Amino acid sequence: MQIGIVGKPNVGKSTFFSAATMAPAEIAAYPFTTIKANKGVAYARGKCPHVDFEVQCVPRNAICDEGVRHIPIEMLDVAGLVPDAWQGRGLGNMFLDDLRQADVLIHIVDASGSTDIEGNSVPLGSHDPVEDVEFLKNEIACWMRGILEKGWDKAARQAYQTGQRIEIVIHEKLTGLGVTESQISAAMRDVELSSNPLSWSPEDMLQLMHHIRKYAKPIIVAMNKADMANDETLERIKKAAGGMAIPTCAEAELALKKAAKGGLISYKPGDSSFKTMDGVNLSDGQKAALDKISEEISRYGGTGVQNCIEKAVYELLEMISVYPVEDESKLTDHDGRVLPDVFLVPNGTTARELAYKIHTDLGDTFIRAINVRTHRTVGSDYILLNNDVISIVSRK
Ligand SMILES: Nc1nc2c(ncn2[C@@H]2O[C@H](COP(=O)(O)OP(=O)(O)OP(=O)(O)O)[C@@H](O)[C@H]2O)c(=O)[nH]1
Structure with a gap:
């Protein structure tokens, strides 16, 4: 699964991407496979079942921070959105190539209206961001129609x-x-x-094509630079986006993550506020900058960046998290790790499909599964629920 970040120049796309893919300090130590320059890892939060089972987890693929799993998701910075990209203008081909890979798009728009359709800076409020929302939908639909029309x-x-x-x-x-x-x-x-x-x-x-796009490449709009936007514009963008739009302050999220990494404040992605760490002496400049951010994010209950990621994953893609374990009583894998892995799967995934995701052999030799929360045996067609802990029994 991949989230594509799309937007014309100057709207804060790079800032959003850097902020979204900047791992909290405790995650940074995790070894991820090397990824290309325009790819990064973002995280969706999920509640760790260790809390319900009252055990100590030993995570492998997603760290657990005080009962919150940070589940890694690939994020792709989709380059080169310009008007008529679908006709191969500018970096159009690169744009379309990247777009193929994305399952869901976060469309960054400059909600303050200070970037025109080509990405040039213009006076605040002089460009209507609603145009950008329509423009991206149209670009994608035109591109898809172009493919369909061949032959x-x-x-x-x-x-x-x-x-x-x-x-x-x-x-x-x-x-x-x-x-x-x-x-x-x-x-x-x-x-x-x-x-x-x-x-x-x-x-x-x-x-x-517009309708196929809605299902195949759903879009959530990040109404960025919300700190400089007015409520009326935000409302209109939201309407144009069919309700799927969130005010964001990408710059604030990046600054807060950096300050947290630097040990100045305590702030976790998705928090609606932050606190200066005890014993830290902030300079006047730092204090003023943080006060300004605090004011900005209190208007929206947070910077909106984490919210965008999670809405994309849990609402648009309808993903759920499931925790496969080998030993149903100890909740461990074969190495004795407790609740080691979490899988994000589409809602509607069956027990056997999960087995296939873990390993082809496990899918082929699937006999039954055990729903560890209810201690019930379930069949191959059992539809997984969010936060299920599942033990798969197979022919060895
Ligand atoms: N006020 C405000 N400014 C922001 C916000 N996010 C980004 N910016 C600023 O907007 C400008 C453009 O940000 P970038 O992240 O470079 O924009 P981009 O869309 O990646 O642009 P290109 O690199 O040209 O493609 C920078 O000066 C950012 O600091 C925000 O939430 N609020």
Whole structure:
């Protein structure tokens, strides 16, 4: 699973990316595989089951900080969004290539209206950020339609004549974007289209792509520079984003994380406030900067950065966390680690599908699973619940 960060120049995209992927000090020691320059690791918080089971966990893939697991998620800084990227303008191709890999997008907009559509600085409030929200949706839909249109007439005619479902043709064409057939079917229910795909107009196709995009590349808008934005604009952006928009102060989040790393304040991602560490003497400059941030974030109950990440993961992608263990009574893996790993899986994942995610062999040899919280035996079709602890029994 990957979160793509998208935005035109100058809106605070790099600041957001740096802030989101800057690990808290205690996480920094974790060895992650080397990742490319435009990739980083962000974290979604989840409640560690060790609290309910009253045991001491020994985490392996996600640290536990006072009962909160920080579950790593790949984040991708999607480069080169400019108007008409879909036509290959500017770094358009790079943009689209990155976009393929993302499952969900955080669209950073400058909610203060001080960056025009091309990313140039303009006087505060002189650009309407709502345009940016529409613009990204349109860029993606146009790009998808461009892919669909290649060889469309022939494929659509063939499907129409042979009675093949058109979803299958669309799926084949969009498969490189990670679009599933069920997403296409859902989108087709949303729009009214003629049963003869040959008669679809370019506008029909664009509509359909808008709806497929909604399922396949859902977007949450980070209304950044919220510290300089007015409430009326924030409301309008939120409406344009279908409610999926959060005010953010990426600059504040980065400053707070740095101050926490430097031992000046106690602040954890997602907190709505912070505290100066005992015995720390802040300079007048530091004090003034922190006071300003404090005022900014009290307006929104936090910087919004962590909130964006978690809304993307838990609401848009509907992920849940599950904890597989080998020994159901000790909650350990084969090395005796207690509640070692947490897996983020889509809501609706079954016990057997989880087994496959852990290891192909485990999926193939799956017999049953044990829901450790209820001590009940469950079958391969058991649909996992958030925070389940599951022990899989297989043919050895
Ligand atoms: N007021 C305010 N300024 C911010 C915020 N986030 C970022 N900025 C500032 O906005 C400017 C642009 O930020 P960047 O992160 O460089 O923007 P970008 O979108 O990555 O731009 P490019 O690097 O040109 O693509 C910088 O001066 C940041 O300090 C915020 O939440 N509030």
